[in-house]
Amino acid sequence: MSGSTEGDLTKTGMALKHDREWDYELDRILEAIEERDASKVGLQFPEGLKRRGPKVADDLREVAPDDVTFMLSGQPCYGACDLDTYLMRRTDVFVHFGHTPMKESDSIVYVPLFSNVDPFPIMEDALDEELAPPEEDPDVGLVTTAQHMNRFEEMTDWLEERGYEVHTRRGDDRLTKEGQVLGCNYASADIDAEQVLYVGGGKFHPVGLAMEHPDKRVVIADPVNNAVSIAEHDQFLKQRYAAVHKAMDAEKWGVIFCTKIGQGRWEKAQEIVDNNENAYLITMDEVTPDRLRNFDMDAFVNTGCPRITTDDGPRFHKPMLTPGEYEAAIGEKPLDSIEFDTFHDTW
Ligand code: SF4
Helix, strand or coil: CCCCCCCCHHHCCCCCCCCCCCCCCHHHHHHHHHHCCCCEEEEECCHHHHHHHHHHHHHHHHHCCCCCEEEECCCCCCCCCCCCHHHHHCCCEEEEECCCCCCCCCCEEEECCCCCCCCHHHHHHHHHHCCCCCCCCCEEEEEECHHHHHHHHHHHHHHHHCCCEEECCECCCCCCCECECECCECHHHCCCCCEEEEECCCCHHHHHHHHHCCCCEEEEEECCCCEEEECCCHHHHHHHHHHHHHHCCCCCEEEEEECCCCCCCHHHHHHHHHHCCCEEEEEECCCCHHHHHCCCCCEEEECCCHHHHHHHHHHCCCCEECHHHHHHHCCCCCHHHCCCCCCCCCC
């Protein structure tokens, strides 16, 4: 990985400046425990929130009946696509913290943990500094992440009060909320506006958004780091071209099919191996450099989470490409046609 942190999305938006307090919705969890007369309860937190797990378990143990056992998932988790299905099958109530549902389900209690950071001061700065004023361009798209979803309507009203026509839409099946984006899906920004206001922490999402919608100007209002900026994807694109170049001479390809519940793209993976006799299907849940090191391949194609490919790609011992980039590397399409790899289904 290069010494510069620019373009290294894993390092952005991670240092939180504001302390955040969360509502763990213990009452709702307790209600589910009572309703189902549960004796085993699974709790799953994403990586950034795992350290809070024992405290939440303590609080629940205090209020739940004595015979209830709480289990914390120790599996890595980076998104709503990434449910601990092993724990889910073995518990009467399964609680997934930190994400809105990717797909509604009665058997899962989702506790999104909305941010309590006020987004409006930084939206005000974004209007002053980067957004075209409504008299110049009244159309603006609005998108945000799961953490700020609870204020989405207020944000829309706030922009409308300032003279904008706000364009929002619910993306596709992978997105359950209006205006929501994921690191692998920006369909909610397919709107009729040249400027899009992204309200949320870090550069991880907006850079993907700018890649996916290169015709739009993506203004970032980051209420977590208290910063306004424009999403630039040049550095990102350069890294992708470099990875494709490195893979152009590859003969043996490892094609990764991810077994995580919301990360499987079987048809895509199969299509590649069907058409290339030097391609081998490798199935795995967590895709890490260590797990791939012992495979004697010249390059890999990842049909699982696109952010593993783009953000962690340089950590792998051989080039790691998205399915679209693979086509460019084997000469099936021109290099300048590569796009951000997006994901549109659930399970
Ligand atoms: S596939 Fe990756 S980017 Fe998409 S929701 Fe899952 S973890 Fe996030």
